[in-house]
Amino acid sequence: MSTPQSAPLAQSPPPAPVVVGIDLGTTNSCVAVMINGQVVVIPDEAGRRLQASAVAFLEDGTVVIGEEAKRELTRDPRNTVFSAKRFLGWPYDSDEAKRLRAQLPYRVVRGEDQNAMIEVRGERYALPEISALVLHRMRDIAERYLGREVTRAVITVPANFNDSQRQMTKLAGELAGLEVVRILNEPTAAALAYGYGKGLDASLAIYDLGGGTFDVTVLRASGNIFEVLSTSGDTYLGGDDLDNRLTRVLLLYLQKQHPFNLDAQPEVRGFVKHIAENMKKALSTYERVQLTERVKLAEYPEPVELSVALSRDLFRAQCADIVERTFKICDEAFSRLPFAPRDLSDVILVGGSTRVPLVRELVERYFGRPPRADIDPDEVVAVGAAIQGAMLSAPFSVEHTLSSPLLLDVTPASLGVVTIQGICEVLIPKNTPVPCECRKVFATTSDQQREVTIQVLQGESRAAAENVKLGELTLAGLRAAPRGAVQIEVTFEIDTDGLVSIRARDLHTGVEQASSVKVSAGYSEREVRAMRGQLSSHVRAADVSVVGGDA
Template sequence: MNEVAEESKQVSYRVVEDENGNVKLECPAIGKQFAAEEISAQVLRKLVDDASRFLNDKVTKAVITVPAYFNDSQRTATKDAGRIAGLDVLRIINEPTAASLAYGFERKSNETILVFDLGGGTFDVSVLEVGDGVFEVLSTSGDTHLGGDDFDKRVVDWLASNFKKDEGIDLLKDKQALQRLTEAAEKAKIELSSLTQTNMSLPFITATADGPKHIETTLTRAKFEELCSDLLDRCKTPVENSLRDAKLSFSDIDEVILVGGSTRIPAVQEVVRKLTGKEPNVTVNPDEVVALGAAVQAGVLAGDVSNIVLLEVTPLSLGTNSVGDIIPRNTTLPTSKSKVFTTVGDGQTRVLQGEREFARDNKCLGSFLLDGIPPAPRGVPKLDVKFDIDVNGIFSATGNKQVITLTGATTLSKDEVEKMVKAKEDKQKREAIDIRNQADSVVYQTEKQLKEFGEKILGEVIEKIEAKLQEIEDKFGSGSTQEIKDSIAALKQ
């Protein structure tokens, strides 16, 4: 909960902590709390339904992109969300790497590129060598708490501060007003990418005994850049870190690729120009390039695209509280490393991920529970443990003779994920039954009306109706629920 404490103040819904200390999102309308994985699963399900409808085919497998600086817990949660949505997640791929795939696909020349990815909530920088179908990530860095939402927040705070000064009312405590401020701030930010100033009008933002209150103001691009100056400065450090880790200088970079909608902000582009000394490459659509790269990777995994080799790296160092670093950051994936170490107390060893000097400041991925070890004082047992990070950047561990169980690694247990998967399957089965019943009813009622009023309907109209009825009946045998739905909708038209 501490990780999202600051962000939870900026949203118009309630973020709460459950009995296990995990983050939940409260939905008072139906009296239920949702895990982040469940919300993500609903978004994925919507995307899958849209893709299935467009392709006229069932989608069951997916390549999902994540910010490059996501840790193990966040990657595992993303994979769980895919499973809850009913998907077989073939690969988790880093967003800057996906962007490089889209950019470098079918390019033959060897280039060293820097991908600057500033999205809605996260910021990533990756340095890659691209050429002849080989995409090798040299280093990656980032900030999972920096994105377009933070730029919006500066405008929200500015509006709320001015309103409090003028009216004595704190709009940040009003959830409805906060939502309207956030939407207006994002709109203004987008407009300032092409205009030097924008008008912000929020009528009836709140009311007092004296009557309704409104916000009517102008925000200039210069003022916006002033409000966000420290955020712009924060963009520099990950760029410098990634180049240092890759052992390169700015002169070694051939292209700088901008990814993410927030890179449309002129001040962000200017930071990139000044920092790298290069004009950013704008030949790719920053909103679509990551999805296109994921499609290329899906093509590789499906066997439709050949002669592409992707070499990813782990963004964060991995180690334990007893022996320190085991797998350093920017190690090429997949990777495996064995270590002999001992217990630090009560038979448990904590697995940590991050770059902080002290163990307590890093992300704890969980604790090892080692079964089959005779009771012994602290420091006596010698344990041979193999640490693995797969191509998705997800960690696992195995013991030479002992059974290792990692607890506390994710917010959802395997049982909870299975329960959510089952609930999703049950819901889909119920929906399928309801749709088929509805289709039966529609077919029966339509055929009945044709018999009663057939003489009054034009022959060509009857032919169209009968064709649509036949289409629904055909879908009963092999069609998906969505296809039957679409056929019913077509008949009603």
């Protein structure tokens, strides 16, 4: 054994697998990767750097994802799923889901446990499955570009996504064959992309108005450290709302010019929405847009002509209130901080909707300074995710420690428990830096009580019922004792991945009951297995149609 001959080392580190950054947007998605210190936004086969977050289910059983699916949007809106991210985390019967159902042309049905499911061509899909198909496409684009297998990713979500929405996103990643190294907040990713390597010493606000969500994050950048100070948002506010307003206007015009029954032909709405989106984009360049488009209506033998002229003034009159709503949320974010919006060094815009001149103008008014114009709002989030991915995959070295960026993030929603009368008692308030933990002592409420059940909630409402239930923890096998005599200390912990875990300890006996709540994104094992099975067949179908041949 003391022969000098070399034996292979058991502990040799394998080459670090690449970690890509994926911005899984409501409307568009983007993938980036860091190679040799440089971030590359990865283009698809056609050179496009953005992909529509849309999935089309064609008649012949093929599945089309991304830009190709977007084309189906106007041709076959009932079988083309888009904006599915807006449903994520909303129970089927919630007001939000109801409103969305009225707006979207595809069919949404009730699944198990109140989850909304999408029904296309007689098959039901859970929301993570749709996201998984989009993620699979992004993974595929990255693999083609890099010429190697991609199995790990940082995926971004709106800052105000709750734990269950994050878990669903993580599940989507896993379904797409990706190990989700981190779920990262979109605005934080943007700040990272903006400040990376600049050696800043500044306070920044990231104003993120995407297709379906709005977030504002205030953050302090000092050198390599990015410390999130406060974050607020609304998962139901975004560019889609602007489109819907314009769609309403256009439908009124159309109705006036050519009376028709909208309810009987929902595809008209999808078509008009598409026109509205294009007009909104055109208004970002021109003061006034004139448009004539032919529309097929069941009531008329020939396609009719829709003729509209829109000005920025009209747009402002229709949409200013939507944009104003974002500043209420900004006020909320600043209410916790010792400084005002006007004290910031920079405002960064993220999300396609911030291209709208009205948004830029109102942002400038609110923050008292023009927003940064030198950042691509569509790509900046994916770039930040790629930087974080590289950081998380790097092996430790002193050099790495000193030179690579570090994010100090906060928890986006308050964590609490249900107490008597359905009141939610907050244990870890929103905006607490992670990792963090909180201890709380529970006592039995009746004599000889042998079990205590703790319901864990996330959300800002005092009424337990209005918050999202993350899970339930039952401590069984308690000592038989008079009421109140058994005291249990429960530790709630949120780690740097934003995941919640719980431990319990009997204070008198010191017995640790290492129960941990498994937060399952609201799906049972069985449902997840079913998703896996269903998805693999669709992924094969998608490979054939999108990539053309090497499934």
